[in-house]
Each structure stands twice: as structure tokens, then as C-alpha cells.
Amino acid sequence: MMPFYGDPELLREAVRSVLAQTSPDWHLTVLDDCFPDLAPGEWVLGITDPRVTYVRNSENLGVTGNFQRSVDLSRADHVVIMGCDDLMLPNYVEELEKAIARFPEGSYYHPGVDVIDARGRSVMPLADRLKAVLRPKVADIAELRGEPLAVGLLRGDWAYFPSICWRRTELIHRGFRPEFEVALDLALQLEILMDGGSLVLFSATTFRYRRHSASVSSWTAANGARFEEEAALFAEATEAANRLGWRRAARAARVHVTSRLNALTNLVGAVSQRDGAGVRALLGHAFR
DSSP states (O other): EEEESSSHHHHHHHHHHHHHHHOOOOOEEEEOOOOOOHHHHHHHTTTTOOTTEEEOOSSSOHHHHHHHHHHHHHHHSEEEEEOOOOEEOOOOHHHHHHHHSSSSTSSSEEEEEEEEOTTBBBOOHHHHHHHHSSSSSOOEEEEEEEHHHHHHHHHOOOOOGGGOOOHHHHHHHHHHOOOOSTHHHHHHHHHHHHHEEEEEEEEEEEEEOOOOSSSSHHHHHHHOOOOOOHHHHHHHHHHHHHTTTTTHHHHHHHHHHHHHHHHHHHHHHHHHHOHHHHHHHHHHHHHO
């Protein structure tokens, strides 16, 4: 599933990366959230591969709404909600099939990820260097679960949401909560883990995640909105972890140190733009 609202050229690159898969066992649905320009949709409709479907929403649903519609329209046992500006490497589906065959009961699957900039060049900014440090170390592939994994995610969400393949039943039973636009993936992961689910993490790099200033996560970080979401999520996670007796996880949720540090790194931008509300929000999150 590929929710779309953005750069038409990046959409074309993303779709071509799916068409280039070495495994034929996939189906792509591009879900257009009423993008004003009809040309990108016409381009997708012009693709003759029967594995490609184009759907245009009758009204704009927003980020979380379009993600949820992606879940509602999905039909396969395993679902990827891919960014319309990201890229699959040709071995993405093939390596994923191997991971599913080896750990068929996994709740969700995460591959190795290459981070790229707006021009498609490999980059490693501070946020992604930190993610690399926080990501659990596996030599090849491993199934992870329980409090240790939850603690790591609460200390810093090292996962790349668009690269993840989810067991469809996990998505159908839970869905995406409308109050979360940026932290929706972390909320879903924590729900799964606290209910006894598992992550299958493998080291093969099969996905290219695009990091650029136009992304939702970038602009919501700059104005402090994402941290309001994160504060609410961490408060919930603290209570949920306490109910399970996960004391380390509760402490990691309460402290959320990397989220606080991230807020501080965005202060310079908010100050330079004379965004008083943004400065207050960032400081409030950092020192709450």
C-alpha cells in the first residue's frame, strides 16, 4: 500500500522501485489522498502491470486517515505501508519472503535500511546515526519480543516505519489511532509488544528511506507538534508498562531521553524563525 500526497516525481521513482522487484509476488495499491494535480494518478493508471492498482479518495483524509484506509483496503496476509517518496531495493520482497518463511508467526518485520536525501544520495545525519546505535544488533535475523525490545524503542524509536512489513491481522485488529500523525508507528509497535507480539529483525539492507525537510516528521519536529504527540504517547506507555510490571519500560517511557534531546536540537530553528509558540513547546517537552 502506498498512500500518496506529495512530489509526483518521487512517486514515480517509488512505484518504479516496486516494479523492479526480483520476486513477482506482490501487489501495489497507490492510494491518492486527493492530490490537486491529476497527472500523477493518470501516470499510475497508465501502468499496464496488473499487479498495480490506483485508488483516489473521494475526500482528503490526511496522513493518519489515509494510512488507516490503506489498512482497510489491504487484502494480503502481509502488508507494507510504503512512503510515496521512499524506495524498495530490488531484493526487498525476496528477502522479506525468506524472513516470513523462517519466522512465520512474526507480528512485523523490519529490514536493514539505507537513508537517502532528497536527491537519492546516501546520508547519515545525527538522527540516523543515533538510530543505528539504538537498533538491536543481529548478525543475520532474529525474532525479538517483550520488555527488552519495548525499552529500546522507548529510549529512542530506531525503526523506519515505511520499511516495515506488518502481519495484516495486527493492523486490522488495532488500526492507526487518529490522534497520532507522527508517533502512530511507535504507538502501534508498543501495543503489539505489550500484547505479546514479536518483531523479526533482519540485517539485509533492502529499503531506502528518504529523509528531507518536506516530510511530515521534519516539519512537525520544527514547530513542536510532534513532541506533544510523543508526550501523550509516553504518558500512556508509562501506565501500560506499569500494569504489566515492566518497570524498566515504564522508566524509559517516563524519561524518554532521546525525544527530549531531539526537541532541544530543534530549538535553533524555532528561535531563528521567531516562532515563540514553537520555542515554548520544545522547551516544555525537553524539561517537562
